Amino acid sequence: AVYQRRVRGSSLQLKEKLFMCASWTPKATVQAAIGSIALDRVRETLPDDETAELYGVTVLCVAVLAIIVTSPPGAALISLLGPRLLDFKSEEVQPIRANESDKEELSTGLNSVDNPDDG
Numbered sequence: 476a477v478y479q480r481r482v483r484g485s486s487l488q489l490k491e492k493l494f495m496c497a498s499w500t501p502k503a504t505v506q507a508a509i510g511s512i513a514l515d516r517v518r519e520t521l522p523d524d525e526t527a528e529l530y531g532v533t534v535l536c537v538a539v540l541a542i543i544v545t546s547p548p549g550a551a552l553i554s555l556l557g558p559r560l561l562d563f564k565s566e567e568v569q570p571i572r573a574n575e576s577d578k579e580e581l582s583t584g585l586n587s588v589d590n591p592d593d594g
Contacts, residue, residue: 484574490560497556500549503542510538 482492514531521527 490562494556494560497552500545500552503538503545503549506538506541510535510542 482495485492487495513534514528517524517527517531
């Protein structure tokens with residue numbers, strides 16, 4: 476859904492759109508960033524609870540496993556498809572502009588965060 480919203484109406488070629496789709500595949504960056512937070516929180520809030528610590532260690536292990544499983548294929552996909560799908564041009568690249576519906580959606584979302592009671 477995000478992919479479609481970003482490239483709809485853009486001047487990107489089909490090959491560039493395909494590369495964007497491939498480059499947005501999961502590569503476990505979130506897991507790398509927050510994998511140890513569960514274990515840290517358990518150790519801070521429940522230092523004597525062995526079961527909770529076991530759950531925290533399990534979350535950390537799953538995060539590490541996700542990184543090991545998804546990162547190499549994601550990087551390989553980008554490395555293989557990049558040279559085949561993308562053509563380097565020395566001209567300046569134009570950024571993708573948000574359309575009016577994107578701007579309205581963002582504005583509505585920001586207003587609901589600023590005023591949660593207006594709901």
